Amino acid sequence: MSNEGDAPKPRAQRLGVREIAKRVGVAPMTVSRVLSNPDMVSPETRARVLKAIDQAGFVPNRLASSMRGSGRMIGTVVPPLINSGIAEQVQGMSDECHESGYSMLLVQGEFTTEAEEHSIRTLIGWRPAGLILQSFVQSDAARSLLQNGATPVVEISEIKGHKPIDMVVGVSNFETAYAMTMHLAAKGYKRVGFVSTPIHGNDRLQQRRIGYHAALKDLGIKDRAGMEVEVPLTAQGGAEALNRLTDRHKDIDAIFFSSDTLAVGAIQECHRRGWKIPDRIGIAGYGDIDLAAQLFPPLTTVRVDRYEMGRRSVRVLLSRLSGNQKIPTITSLGFEIVDRDSA
Amino acid sequence: MSNEGDAPKPRAQRLGVREIAKRVGVAPMTVSRVLSNPDMVSPETRARVLKAIDQAGFVPNRLASSMRGSGRMIGTVVPPLINSGIAEQVQGMSDECHESGYSMLLVQGEFTTEAEEHSIRTLIGWRPAGLILQSFVQSDAARSLLQNGATPVVEISEIKGHKPIDMVVGVSNFETAYAMTMHLAAKGYKRVGFVSTPIHGNDRLQQRRIGYHAALKDLGIKDRAGMEVEVPLTAQGGAEALNRLTDRHKDIDAIFFSSDTLAVGAIQECHRRGWKIPDRIGIAGYGDIDLAAQLFPPLTTVRVDRYEMGRRSVRVLLSRLSGNQKIPTITSLGFEIVDRDSA
């Protein structure tokens, strides 16, 4: 029933290091070395192996390599990509990964405890060399998953008051919002509203809100009810926020939006109403998206280099992977208040 | 030197199906079954295994599973995410993957032959269950990589005149551009310019351009020199295109932008100049991004459901993976000319 003795074991000639080795007349190990440590192989042998690989159209199996410890994959969980400026970060991460020969496993997660934990489990299942998280790790289950494992973790997160799991890259959202609120005050605005997208579970937004309040307090401005709203992350959300806020308080003179997308929507709404910006109302955003400078009127906003944040997070991770333990646990990128015409 | 006889083989108790099995007192295979075919295991055994897994915080190694043939990873190569509407597609793909228990390996590629080939090689190295490509596969090397392999491939691509590698999901960019050009003509515009982002290597953009020309021809409008420009995919690019086109031809009365991002930029430029839209010039976009409807004035554009395209491509792929061979090779999604006020 089984073919042991005579049949030449007709196993389909699967294309692998073994097969290539056979064709060239060397040991599989030699082929493997050509792939990962070319210098350990003599130039001639190497050339012959390379040629065979090319002719066969052989693409080494990365899964197998990874199982032996040298995985070149990094996993990341990010918030929804649309309208959020996250796309820039992902681009930065992707570029940096690519240049270093890493692949990127991407999971999108919402800001809920269960979703977060599930995403992290999924990623860990693939035994990535490292993890980059943009969700605020809340659940204890998730934290312990991460801390037990030997997988390095970079959180792209709020810098302030955060107990890092491992490494953190980010900006102080508190500072940025504080700075923008102060900036608006310095420009003469007295009654500044604040608009955010859903804050729950997002430490960055939370800190922006706190920064806004801290600035008001330091300015000696009393909190008034109804100066804040929460809307979906869409241009329409921005318009809606403008409407709600200005309905409640006719005297509101500026609004600080926690996202440029929102601010852009609000500005369109002002055009629709025939309101002059910044005369009738000042509008400030957050993120400095591509459109911000081009907008009419140009948008005053907080510039955070999202692309660089993405790149940096990967770099920090890879640096740790290459055995460098001298890496600071926290990397804070700068920010800039970009003063344009909208406020 | 080696411990064979007496030493209890002190292999670090790695956490794996084996270890879990030992703790529960079953065979590794049973644990494996609990993981992938729970129904094949008796409820009690299953419960005990699940409990042990949970207590140990065990996350099964997906690399190992994948090597045995049941990989749940799909690979994708996409153009740059920023400003392109690709983010929506990625979101759709991600959501659909997630719901089906798949993970997504993401590679960003530029539209060059080498980059494309490199990206595809990288992806194939991970032996994904399937591939979704948004680059126009040009190089023969890449095509053969794809065709030899047994990996199902979905191309999100132009529908028209495309020789598919395997499956195709997309819209007819030709038709969309043709329809929009006709639409503009029907609204009375006589001299319509065309603006695109760099077209080279991007079959979708190529087809939009061809569609535009075909419509002009059918309308009996002669091609005039200088009615087209190519600019970077930024709002500023859109403004620049407007400037260049209106400098060349004072009498141009509408511009069809191959991307909403461009159109938005152009509209801002009009505001800056004090030009009324659509009186002084009509502006049409492509994509119907979130902002389009909210813009002042609202943007006339081509609506293509990018999110759905992403979802659909994954669904088509998974359907093929589950053995369904009756899948049509081409899936064409619809489009819609959204007539708003900007043209």
Next chain:
DNA sequence: CTGTTAGCGCATTCAG
């Protein structure tokens, strides 16, 4: 329903 055997393709030893 459960267990046994065998091996996916590569790379880490260690020995030439």
Next chain:
DNA sequence: CTGAATGCGCTAACAG
């Protein structure tokens, strides 16, 4: 510089 043996963790395939 090259090779042989061994196993990463899991799951088909086949018994029982």
